[in-house]
Amino acid sequence: MLPYNSVQDAEISLGRNLTYGETLWFQYSAQKSDYILYCHNTLFLFIFYTLFPIPFVLVELLRSPKIDKFKIQPKLKNSFSDMMQCYKKVMFTFVYAVGPLQLLSYPIIEWVGIRTSLPLPSGAEMFWQILVYFLIEDYANYWLHRVMHSKWGYENIHKVHHEYTAPIGFAAPYAHWAEIIILGFASFLGPLLVPCHMFTFWLWFIIRQLEAIETHCGYEFPWSPSKIIPFYGGAVHHDYHHYVGGKSQSNFASVFTYCDYIYGTDKGYRYQKDVFEKMKNQNEMKFE
Template structure:
């Protein structure tokens, strides 16, 4: 049950009828009423969750990709392009779109449609009301930090030997990434790195017993926005990392595509900074500076 008490509800056949039932519950906010009405109207929780997850993923991904595809065709924005001479052609955009859609429908759709039984098994709630916004924001922050760690180590691992040659090389087809390339990858990579997005909330719920499906939807939305933006290929004066220095952003990930190694993190810069794996000339200069300082300190100790 999406709500614990249906005694005041009336029968209806439309979504509007379902919403009117939840509209009479003053303790619920608008989002909770829409969420409750959706599940009540669908009448099949497995189908409702599958459709919700797949629709959220498709809409949010392409909704966020569309502005970058438009910007790529407006000369004014070329000055903000990180690799300014490498704009994706219409053919490249089209080929990437076909590959991404194939992956979405043949690889990612299946787990979406069977996610609700997992929720029931693990105790991921889908009922209304939602948790407090404090709890939701805490969970989102935890997921961002944990996913970034997962992404760093497994992404770095995909750059070794056969893993790169047979799996990760596909994602590096475009040395100058653009929005659509965020999920342009080998199916094994999609599942492996995708576990950081979907698997971490599942493991979190297994350990804590506290998670709501609405939080998972928000998390997937934010993660998609981050992934697409980091592949956009544009650096603006208002880009988020100018205000949050530890945020990775497009300039960080563009270096990874440009030089093929280094800058392995997804959302934050700290793993690459601490482990000296920042890509590009700036990263090389930092490593050389650190080596120079260590050499000077060692020389002082000998004296």
């Protein structure tokens, strides 16, 4: 909760006028406890994993020839019923596993110093912190994911996520409850090591959710981040991991491709990439 009774008090404390964003933050957060603000992250989890996959659901159901040429595995189709069943299972896992864990983890967030106070961080500060979080999460996720592909890890936990050999947006968090918690630790690691403002904390998890959905969407569009951001794996990179299935020892990274390249776990993907490109080109010619 902010230690100010009014905007004027905040401006006197800071020695300057509040920015428009800081005024909005004051109006929204001044009477809310830090714990309530932290719990917003759980709400965002439900909202964004519900809304952001919807365009991909519509694309999958319409199967327009103009859009279908961008589907990575065009022979596989998902019905509305199948996708809704996936969504229900994901939401159920969030309710009984992820939600309680996030709500109970507040003391750690408080201990590391994630703040809700003014001033708000600058755009540059948020950009660099979130970039660091992506790099930390990607490295940690790579190794945790490899552990999930050990014989015990796969048979007891990770095989649930691989029920989708052609992933869909709703399947991004479709996994055993233990896997969501284990891999979720990689997402929390960045803010734990490099504490930030609560607004940056929210923004980081929202962007990470959107990235995970895009990675599992099953389509590679011309505007895909993989065509813009250096070393970004995107849907094609992760789709191969699902395509190979349980025996996959390739493409473990969650966001970027450098870990797989450095540790040699993308050899199969690089070998098959030409095949994917040929399939894609043939598919585009088919629908032209």
